[in-house]
Amino acid sequence: MKTFKKIDIFxxxxxxxxxxxxxxxxxxxxxxxxxxxxxxxxxxxxxxxGVYPVxxxxxxxxxxxxxxxxxxxxxxxTCPLKICEKTGKIxxxxxxxxxxxxxxxxxxxxxxxxx
Amino acid sequence: xxxxxxxxxxxxxxxTNLVIYSLLISISxxxxxxxxxxxxxxxxxxWGFSNFVILYTVVNxxxxxxxxxxxxxxxxxSLFSGILFTPxxxxxxxxxxxxxxxxxxxxxxxxFSYTTLSIIGMISNNxxxxxxxxxxxxxxAIFSFLPLMIGLGLISAIINAYLAKKMEEIIDENNFGxxxxxxx
Numbered sequence: 001m002k003t004f005k006k007i008d009i010f011x012x013x014x015x016x017x018x019x020x021x022x023x024x025x026x027x028x029x030x031x032x033x034x035x036x037x038x039x040x041x042x043x044x045x046x047x048x049x050g051v052y053p054v055x056x057x058x059x060x061x062x063x064x065x066x067x068x069x070x071x072x073x074x075x076x077x078t079c080p081l082k083i084c085e086k087t088g089k090i091x092x093x094x095x096x097x098x099x100x101x102x103x104x105x106x107x108x109x110x111x112x113x114x115x
Numbered sequence: 116x117x118x119x120x121x122x123x124x125x126x127x128x129x130x131t132n133l134v135i136y137s138l139l140i141s142i143s144x145x146x147x148x149x150x151x152x153x154x155x156x157x158x159x160x161x162w163g164f165s166n167f168v169i170l171y172t173v174v175n176x177x178x179x180x181x182x183x184x185x186x187x188x189x190x191x192x193s194l195f196s197g198i199l200f201t202p203x204x205x206x207x208x209x210x211x212x213x214x215x216x217x218x219x220x221x222x223x224x225x226x227f228s229y230t231t232l233s234i235i236g237m238i239s240n241n242x243x244x245x246x247x248x249x250x251x252x253x254x255x256a257i258f259s260f261l262p263l264m265i266g267l268g269l270i271s272a273i274i275n276a277y278l279a280k281k282m283e284e285i286i287d288e289n290n291f292g293x294x295x296x297x298x299x
Contacts, residue, residue, distance in 0.1 A: 001280075
């Protein structure tokens with residue numbers, strides 16, 4: 001029984017290729033959705049570019065979410081400190097959190113792990 | 116009282132087997148405990164350097180010996196490292212049994228080398244570990260670790276193959292009077 005044969009080089013290369021393929025496949029972020037959550041529940045999913053007003057149960061507009069296909073940003077928030085507006089535009093993987101209105105905007109695959 | 120002629124015919128006495136398995140289990144248990152201090156990026160994971168003993172045992176002593184050494188290695192090592200009957204223990208336990216089985220099946224063909232067997236064992240070990248882990252945690256999110264574990268396990272597999280070959284050389288040179296059967 002030898003330590004090494006010529007077959008092993010091909011085997012190692014195959015394992016490396018499979019590993020790289022699967023890691024690239026799992027980090028593919030083309031078809032991620034942005035989720036808007038209000039009070040922990042999913043309010044809308046941002047599929048098409050546009051303007052989405054977020055309303056509470058009484059129909060009062062809390063924030064207005066803008067989506068242009070790549071970036072997401074927030075205007076006209078009712079919270080006092082306007083931190084969600086000052087966050088600016090976020091790409092995939094980013095998050096906008098508005099504490100007074102209990103609004104979280106994030107990518108679908110990178111949801112906040114809260115348990 | 117056995118005569119000298121008979122002792123050549125009898126492969127291993129009970130005491131000899133006891134000594135051989137004790138040596139192998141003690142070496143792998145110590146390795147099992149020591150390898151926890153080497154940092155590993157996956158939470159709850161280990162490098163798996165203790166498995167070169169299983170590779171050596173399965174190739175040189177057979178399948179039953181490999182299962183015995185693997186089982187006792189996992190139990191004793193877990194006792195010393197304090198993870199007995201926790202999810203990592205069960206993951207390692209079933210993983211090492213599957214790795215021993217696959218290594219034994221492929222070692223029967225006699226066309227593979229130590230590195231091939233080590234990589235086959237590593238892949239089966241990681242796959243069964245993740246499978247058992249997903250059953251225990253009841254979520255399939257742990258499968259996202261599998262490519263990373265196999266990529267890192269490739270390093271461990273090559274190191275384990277080298278260590279197993281070294282161990283075979285050392286035991287064949289001065290076989291401690293144990294009469295471990297040599298297989299070419």
